Amino acid sequence: MAKEGTAGVAQGDHGIAVQDRYPDDFAWCYGCGRLNPAGLHLKTYRDGEETVTAFRPRPEHTAIPGFVYGGLIASLIDCHGTATASLALYHRDGHRLGDPEPVPRCVTASLQVDYRRPTPLGPELVVRGRAVEVGARKVVVESELYAGGTLCARGRMVAVLAPPSMTPGAPPAPAPGT
Numbered sequence: 754m755a756k757e758g759t760a761g762v763a764q765g766d767h768g769i770a771v772q773d774r775y776p777d778d779f780a781w782c783y784g785c786g787r788l789n790p791a792g793l794h795l796k797t798y799r800d801g802e803e804t805v806t807a808f809r810p811r812p813e814h815t816a817i818p819g820f821v822y823g824g825l826i827a828s829l830i831d832c833h834g835t836a837t838a839s840l841a842l843y844h845r846d847g848h849r850l851g852d853p854e855p856v857p858r859c860v861t862a863s864l865q866v867d868y869r870r871p872t873p874l875g876p877e878l879v880v881r882g883r884a885v886e887v888g889a890r891k892v893v894v895e896s897e898l899y900a901g902g903t904l905c906a907r908g909r910m911v912a913v914l915a916p917p918s919m920t921p922g923a924p925p926a927p928a929p930g931t
């Protein structure tokens with residue numbers, strides 16, 4: 754079990770973050786894209802059967818003074834969840850981070866966040882996640898967000914392998930119902 758904080762994170766899969774293995778074209782996400790200079794640069798690591806990430810909110814992430822904005826909490830759960838889903842599909846296919854095969858990119862189909870108690874602004878936030886269902890293209894991920902070891906939020910999401918129409922430069926997908 755990893756301790757709270759980046760320094761205590763047990764880094765499996767050769768200590769490589771999932772986001773560091775996304776192909777460049779798919780590494781621009783505001784929450785977790787390593788190539789987005791204005792982004793949050795979230796990093797997801799394997800920790801045994803779970804995944805873990807850590808992020809310290811800044812003053813601009815305030816909801817009311819002293820507490821973290823709920824949208825940031827949702828973003829952390831979201832980006833950590835899509836990375837957890839990507840890793841689950843990669844493992845299912847027999848790969849480990851560091852293999853030459855690209856890590857598949859998942860997108861958020863559905864996201865539920867339960868805010869259990871106000872999240873204090875100050876401590877590093879730790880999100881732990883796990884894939885609870887792994888289908889052909891769909892992965893269900895559950896997660897918890899902690900501040901100073903206290904559970905503040907829970908997440909449940911459906912992540913889906915990104916369709917070819919989301920590849921940069923691809924022709925637009927037909928509108929639903931056409």
Ligand SMILES: CCCCCCCCCCCCCC(=O)SCCNC(=O)CCNC(=O)[C@H](O)C(C)(C)COP(=O)(O)OP(=O)(O)OC[C@H]1O[C@@H](n2cnc3c(N)ncnc32)[C@H](O)[C@@H]1OP(=O)(O)O
Binds near residue numbers: 779860
């Ligand atoms: C090729 C590589 C491309 C890489 C691109 C990288 C971009 C990176 C961007 C970075 C992003 C970073 C993160 C972000 O910010 S992602 C940004 C926010 N998310 C989006 O913009 C996604 C928009 N939605 C879509 O594109 C499509 O609807 C998707 C792709 C999600 C599914 O449409 P698609 O036609 O492909 O799939 P399908 O309809 O055959 O469904 C497949 C399975 O999923 C199940 N399901 C679907 N929806 C829901 C739902 N709401 N609740 C529960 N389940 C749902 C469905 O029942 C089925 O399950 P099953 O029957 O198999 O059990």
